[in-house]
Amino acid sequence: MSATTWGWLVILLPLLGSITIGLGFRALPERAAGLIGVGAVGLAFACSVAMLISLLGDPAESRHHASSLWDYANAGGLDIQLGIYVDPLSVFMALVVSGVSALIHIYSYSYMQSDRGYRRFFSFLNFFVFSMLLLVLAGNFVLLIVGWAFVGFTSYALISFWYRRETATKAGMKAFVINVVGDIGLVLAAFLIFRELGVFNYEEVFAAAPHHFTTNDGTIVAICCLLLIGAFAKSAQIPFHTWLPDAMEGPTPVSALIHAATMVTAGVYLIARAHPLFELAPTAADISAVVGAVTLIIAGTIAIVVTDLKRIIAYSTLSQVGYMIMGVSIGAYSAGMFHLMTHAFFKSLLFMAAGSIIAAMANEQNIDKISGFRRAMPFTGACLVIGSLALSGFPSTSGFFSKDEILSFATARGGWYTAFGVAGYVGALLTGIYSFRLVFRVLGGEPNDEAKELMDTGHVVHGEPRNPATGQAEDTEVGYPGAEHHIAEQAPGMKIAMGALAVLALFGGIVQIPGLDDLVTKFLEPTFADSVIVPADTTGHEWFGLAIGGVVAFAGIGIAYFLYIARPGTAPALEKRFQGIHDFLFHKWYFDEAIDFLIYRPTIAIGSFANRVFERIVVDGVVNGATDVVRSAGGVVKAAQSGFVRAYALLLFAGFAGLALYFLIVSS
Amino acid sequence: MVEVAFFAGAIGALGGAIAVVGLRNPFYSVLALIIHLTALAGLFLLLYAQFVTAAQVVIYAGGVMVLYVFVAAYVGGVEEPAWEPIPGQRILAPLLAGALFIEISIAVLGSSLSGLGSEGPELPLGFGTPADIGQILLERFLIVFEAASILLLLAAVGAVVLAGRKPGDGETTGAVSAAGVMGFTPDRGETAPAESGEAG
Amino acid sequence: MAVEWYLVLSALLFAVGAGGVLVRRSLLVILLCLEIMLNAGNLALVAFSRMHGNADGQIFAIVVMVVAACEVVVGLGLIVAIFRRKLPLNVDDLRGLKG
Numbered sequence: 001m002s003a004t005t006w007g008w009l010v011i012l013l014p015l016l017g018s019i020t021i022g023l024g025f026r027a028l029p030e031r032a033a034g035l036i037g038v039g040a041v042g043l044a045f046a047c048s049v050a051m052l053i054s055l056l057g058d059p060a061e062s063r064h065h066a067s068s069l070w071d072y073a074n075a076g077g078l079d080i081q082l083g084i085y086v087d088p089l090s091v092f093m094a095l096v097v098s099g100v101s102a103l104i105h106i107y108s109y110s111y112m113q114s115d116r117g118y119r120r121f122f123s124f125l126n127f128f129v130f131s132m133l134l135l136v137l138a139g140n141f142v143l144l145i146v147g148w149a150f151v152g153f154t155s156y157a158l159i160s161f162w163y164r165r166e167t168a169t170k171a172g173m174k175a176f177v178i179n180v181v182g183d184i185g186l187v188l189a190a191f192l193i194f195r196e197l198g199v200f201n202y203e204e205v206f207a208a209a210p211h212h213f214t215t216n217d218g219t220i221v222a223i224c225c226l227l228l229i230g231a232f233a234k235s236a237q238i239p240f241h242t243w244l245p246d247a248m249e250g251p252t253p254v255s256a257l258i259h260a261a262t263m264v265t266a267g268v269y270l271i272a273r274a275h276p277l278f279e280l281a282p283t284a285a286d287i288s289a290v291v292g293a294v295t296l297i298i299a300g301t302i303a304i305v306v307t308d309l310k311r312i313i314a315y316s317t318l319s320q321v322g323y324m325i326m327g328v329s330i331g332a333y334s335a336g337m338f339h340l341m342t343h344a345f346f347k348s349l350l351f352m353a354a355g356s357i358i359a360a361m362a363n364e365q366n367i368d369k370i371s372g373f374r375r376a377m378p379f380t381g382a383c384l385v386i387g388s389l390a391l392s393g394f395p396s397t398s399g400f401f402s403k404d405e406i407l408s409f410a411t412a413r414g415g416w417y418t419a420f421g422v423a424g425y426v427g428a429l430l431t432g433i434y435s436f437r438l439v440f441r442v443l444g445g446e447p448n449d450e451a452k453e454l455m456d457t458g459h460v461v462h463g464e465p466r467n468p469a470t471g472q473a474e475d476t477e478v479g480y481p482g483a484e485h486h487i488a489e490q491a492p493g494m495k496i497a498m499g500a501l502a503v504l505a506l507f508g509g510i511v512q513i514p515g516l517d518d519l520v521t522k523f524l525e526p527t528f529a530d531s532v533i534v535p536a537d538t539t540g541h542e543w544f545g546l547a548i549g550g551v552v553a554f555a556g557i558g559i560a561y562f563l564y565i566a567r568p569g570t571a572p573a574l575e576k577r578f579q580g581i582h583d584f585l586f587h588k589w590y591f592d593e594a595i596d597f598l599i600y601r602p603t604i605a606i607g608s609f610a611n612r613v614f615e616r617i618v619v620d621g622v623v624n625g626a627t628d629v630v631r632s633a634g635g636v637v638k639a640a641q642s643g644f645v646r647a648y649a650l651l652l653f654a655g656f657a658g659l660a661l662y663f664l665i666v667s668s
Numbered sequence: 669m670v671e672v673a674f675f676a677g678a679i680g681a682l683g684g685a686i687a688v689v690g691l692r693n694p695f696y697s698v699l700a701l702i703i704h705l706t707a708l709a710g711l712f713l714l715l716y717a718q719f720v721t722a723a724q725v726v727i728y729a730g731g732v733m734v735l736y737v738f739v740a741a742y743v744g745g746v747e748e749p750a751w752e753p754i755p756g757q758r759i760l761a762p763l764l765a766g767a768l769f770i771e772i773s774i775a776v777l778g779s780s781l782s783g784l785g786s787e788g789p790e791l792p793l794g795f796g797t798p799a800d801i802g803q804i805l806l807e808r809f810l811i812v813f814e815a816a817s818i819l820l821l822l823a824a825v826g827a828v829v830l831a832g833r834k835p836g837d838g839e840t841t842g843a844v845s846a847a848g849v850m851g852f853t854p855d856r857g858e859t860a861p862a863e864s865g866e867a868g
Numbered sequence: 869m870a871v872e873w874y875l876v877l878s879a880l881l882f883a884v885g886a887g888g889v890l891v892r893r894s895l896l897v898i899l900l901c902l903e904i905m906l907n908a909g910n911l912a913l914v915a916f917s918r919m920h921g922n923a924d925g926q927i928f929a930i931v932v933m934v935v936a937a938c939e940v941v942v943g944l945g946l947i948v949a950i951f952r953r954k955l956p957l958n959v960d961d962l963r964g965l966k967g
Contacts (some may be wrong), residue, residue: 643966644835645959650890653764660771668778674869678877681911685881685904689888694896701900708907715874715918717926720910727933732903732940737946739896746894746957753960757890757931765887772879777872781919784872789921800923801930816934823938830945831952 001057003086006051010094011084011133013044020483025119034109037122041129045098052091063088063526066139066203077198085139085202089527092337092520093136093269100261100344101129103497107352108253110493111359115251115486117475121161125257128154132262136269139321141190144270144493148186151266152179159250164479167469171246178243181382182233187269189226192219195635206276208529208570213280224277224284227270231288235267235321237295238241242592244318248310249469251481252355255310258330260317260351261344268324268340272333272528279331279532293423296322298589300430305575305585308468309358312438313350316391319427320347323406326424330417331533334410334521338512339402341520344401346390346505352488352498353384357442359485361450362463367438372447376454379445382486383498388439390505390556392432395550398508403428405514413533421545425552432556433563440564460485461611502506514542673714680707694745698736705729716791719801874915881908895957896951899943906936 017040021033028036055063084090099516105125112121131154153176158170194200197208213220231237234245248261258264271278271288273550278285299318306312320343322497327336357373357380358365374381389564390399437480450461465474465481476483488494511519516531563571575582584590684704688697696710712721752758777784794800805813881904886903911930917925950957 284728379673641966642754644754645962645965646757646890646893648965650757650760650764653886653890654760657764657767657771660768660775664771664774664778668922670869674873678873681877681881682884685884685888688882688897688900688904689892693902694894694900697897697900701903704904705907708911711874711877711911712914714869715914717914717917717929718931720926722934722967723930726911727937728907732937735944736896736900737949742913743896743947743951743957746896748893748958761887764890765883768886769879769883772882773876776875776879784919785870787869788919789870791918791921795921796923796926801926804923804927808924812927812931816931819938820934823941827941827945831940831948857958 001050001054002050002064002067002304003054003091004064004084006047006054007067007084007086007090007094007137008069010051010098011042011130011137013040014048014126014133016040016051016128017559018123018130020465021119021126022123025123028119030113030118031123033119034113037126038102038105040126041098041102044129044133045095045102046100047064048091048094049248051086052095055086055088055091060526066201068117068139072142078194079143080200081140082143082365083139083201084137084143086137087527088524089269089337090137092341092524093265094133096341097132097136097262098129100348100501101125101257102659103500104257104261104348106251106493107256107355107497108251109491110491111253111355111486112251112482113486113491114482116482117161117479118482121251121416124154124157125160125253128158128258128262132266134223134264140297141193142200143206145183145186145190148230148266150182151263152176152183152234155247155263156587158254158258158282161250162480164477165249165467165474167467168249171243171249172629175243175247178233178240182240185226185229185233189223189230192223192226200310204276207232209276209280215280216283217280220232220277221281221283224274224281225287227274227656228288228291229278231267231270231325232291233267233609234270235264235325236278236318237267237291237325239591241295241299241318241597242588245306245311245314245588248308248314250309252358256348256351256355257316259314260347264321265279265315265324265340265344268321268328268336271325271328272337274480275328275333275528276530278329284331285331289417291421292324292326292329293420294322295319295428297423297430299436301585302588303434304430305582307367309349309354309367309370309438309442312367312434313347313354316350316431316435319431320391323403323424323427326420327406327409330410330413330420331531331623332406333528333531334512334518334524335402335405335409337524338520339399340404341417342390342398342402342505343509345501345508346387346397349383349498349501349505350387350391352494352501353380353387356380356486356488356494357384357496358468360454360460360486362461362485363466363468363481364450364463365468368442368446369446370442371451372443373451373454373458374443376447377487377489379495379498382440383488383502386502387507391435392555393428393549393553395546395553396506398505400546400549401509401512401514404545404549405512405542407549408514408542409543412541425548428549428552429556429559432553433560436557436560437564440560444565445568455486460487460490466552481637508532514546531606536575553606557602670714673710677707677711677714679703681711692748694743695737695740698733698740700734702729702733705733715794715796719796719798722798871915871919875912878908878912878915879961881905881911881940893958895947898959899940899947903936903940906932924931 009239017036019459021028025033053063064085064087066083066085069080070081070082071080073080105122108121108125112118115121128151131147131150133147135144135151138144156172156176156179160169162168190200193205197205198210199205199208209220210565221516229240233240244259244264248255250258264439266624283614296319297356299315299322303312303315306315307546320339324336324339324343327333327339335448356377357370360373360377361370386397390397393400393403407424407428410417410424447455453459453461459466462483462485465476465483466472474480486494488498511517512521587593681704684700684702684707687700688704689698692696705724709721709724710827712724885901885904885908888904889898892898892901910932913925913929913932917923917929947957950962955962
């Protein structure tokens with residue numbers, strides 16, 4: 001079977017799974033729904049592997065195939081196909097997405113049991129995987145936008161999964177609205193591309209672009225900036241990032257899948273895919289790199305002060321996606337994609353471990369209340385440590401190789417791009433601090449009550465169901481989390497998934513050891529062969545960068561150790577001394593308040609003005625005025641229909657007299 | 669001599685007409701109309717229309733007015749309240765009537781009809797006699813004649829249907845349902861008795 | 869008598885009849901006033917017939933009488949039907965045309 005046939009299967013299998021579970025949700029028992037969900041994505045992963053093998057069978061120059069199922073629109077110069085494009089980049093993304101999704105499905109199989117919305121969860125999750133695969137395998141901008149929009153919808157559906165929680169629904173709406181803002185940018189970019197080049201599909205667009213545009217031509221910069229708006233909204237970069245921390249209201253598997261491994265990487269994929277356009281518009285690429293760098297530092301600073309367990313990891317995602325965006329914007333395409341892959345491994349692992357801990361804490365997420373779980377939950381603790389080591393870029397973990405490859409590319413490119421390298425290392429230091437802050441606070445110290453109970457009795461604590469953010473009491477019916485809490489030590493599904501990811505997080509870097517075996521770079525080379533950004537030999541730079549990266553990682557971990565294990569009182573003391581800075585960081589640099597002030601309030605004001613004045617007075621006035629005129633005219637006529645025959649006779653005679661008068665006058 | 673006859677007839681007709689409009693009791697109005705019709709018959713005679721005179725007396729004053737007398741006796745009087753529900757009717761009606769009269773008079777007198785101011789041309793012998801009318805009627809206006817007969821037939825049938833009784837009913841008749849169809853429903857409650865007593 | 873006297877008389881009778889229709893409320897009297905108007909028309913027709921020396925006007929007058937007779941028959945039938953249904957014979961109370 002050809003690569004494209006496998007490609008279609010990869011997309012269709014999760015869709016079938018979603019439809020089957022969705023339509024049969026009343027008939028299917030819980031386990032069956034879970035198995036169908038896991039099976040669909042697992043098969044999709046198998047088909048991705050087959051797609052890879054099939055693609056590798058081609059010689060390097062011809063490893064790109066487009067395949068179309070049918071003409072979506074073919075009229076008046078418009079030619080949009082329902083088509084996919086199979087090349088190394090899309091196969092790479094498909095493998096990462098389907099592989100990590102399969103593991104997360106296995107995790108969810110155990111984690112979400114006892115939730116009344118289990119089947120709905122798997123249906124949505126499968127649909128998400130379908131949308132994401134559609135996005136990465138799409139062969140033209142229109143289908144990309146379709147996948148993009150589906151991903152946004154599914155993200156909303158899954159963030160608001162516990163829909164009776166008001167905080168969850170608000171977070172879902174926030175995510176959706178910000179995503180739509182990005183969609184606008186993306187759609188406008190597609191319009192512009194069509195207007196300039198007349199085609200939508202990737203092959204023709206990227207072939208025609210260099211001939212049509214001069215470098216830094218206004219239009220191409222506009223197109224790229226609009227694409228960036230879409231990418232930033234989806235990948236949660238400043239200033240479109242405010243939805244991602246709130247999106248932690250969704251269940252942990254959702255956070256792991258969507259907000260760590262797949263959806264937030266869609267922006268990175270977009271920039272990498274459209275790199276011919278970005279290389280024609282260096283201004284836009286530079287803007288993108290700056291935004292990525294700024295995000296990674298700001299998110300890092302916030303992560304060192306927030307106290308919600310999942311939000312720390314969410315800000316960490318923001319920061320790491322900033323790395324990826326920065327990477328693909330400065331031309332380090334394969335490095336950026338490699339970091340995408342490793343990040344998917346260790347971030348999902350971190351979220352899964354966090355989910356396990358939250359379950360042990362009866363849905364309490366504040367790390368001020370969590371401590372000393374190292375002996376109560378050894379497996380989870382080990383996964384947490386492995387994930388954090390990979391996140392910090394500890395030497396020999398996967399994160400070590402991927403993150404530092406981006407930074408060494410930046411320094412190798414020279415000029416002002418070195419600043420990105422510096423920013424990246426500062427961010428790496430912050431990463432080490434916050435990730436091990438998390439580890440030491442959760443695992444270190446004295447075991448708290450929940451940990452003690454787990455150690456002594458082996459039972460997971462059951463508190464009253466509460467909203468972790470607001471403390472409001474809840475119940476465990478549909479729309480709220482289920483009554484049971486599952487931890488990794490006791491749930492086989494969770495153990496399998498976390499174990500696999502831990503192995504990948506530790507050893508996944510093997511595929512791209514600089515100078516030894518640049519497997520990822522070599523694999524992705526056909527896609528990025530047309531790139532004009534090729535710094536001089538980077539191997540030396542890379543080893544130097546790796547060394548610095550290792551040093552920075554150790555420094556970060558050391559600082560965290562000092563603050564939380566060696567001298568436990570230091571952190572609160574520092575907090576008191578720098579109260580102002582702490583508050584500023586704790587309030588997330590006041591971005592939410594700024595957006596509320598700059599955008600939300602004026603919009604509401606305009607809307608209420610439009611309603612009060614324009615709609616009520618002008619429009620209603622005109623419309624009701626028209627009806628009032630007609631009604632009163634009718635009323636006048638109706639008054640003449642009195643029912644009195646004599647009045648009618650009077651009118652008759654009066655008319656006759658008038659007519660006679662007229663004729664008399666005329667004839668005289 | 670002719671003038672005396674004319675004025676006698678004119679005053680009779682006018683007086684009868686005014687009496688019809690003015691008298692309260694409808695029975696008296698019927699009688700006043702009979703006088704009016706008879707006066708008109710006299711005027712017709714002055715205009716050399718003998719057959720029309722006879723027809724007027726026999727058919728109109730004789731037949732039609734007898735019908736009126738019967739119905740007036742059957743129906744009786746109607747109390748006409750003094751209050752006028754239609755605003756302005758009491759004022760506008762005489763005004764309009766006056767206006768009509770003036771306009772028609774002007775139309776007639778102001779027209780340049782030859783023959784105004786004279787009695788008319790010399791008439792042939794036998795003008796207006798039954799023989800003359802009969803000949804014209806059956807030679808030149810035959811279709812009109814037949815149509816008039818059919819009209820009379822229709823009127824007779826219609827009257828029977830309107831006022832007839834269906835077998836088995838009390839007072840509920842085809843006339844009642846016909847009246848219902850024509851929308852004769854009382855508007856003011858106090859004068860409309862309940863129909864349920866009438867339902868057969 | 870000159871013809872115009874008859875015509876003016878006819879106009880006057882017509883006006884009286886019209887005024888009666890507008891003013892009176894009893895159904896029966898309204899019908900009577902209608903008769904007055906019809907007869908005024910007849911008078912005018914016969915006067916014109918005399919003026920032209922043509923008997924067609926008299927034929928017309930006879931046909932008008934026929935039509936008037938039919939109309940009277942139907943009208944009186946209506947009055948009887950209304951009376952039988954115990955509805956008021958006051959034309960102001962018969963307001964089915966209202967609206």
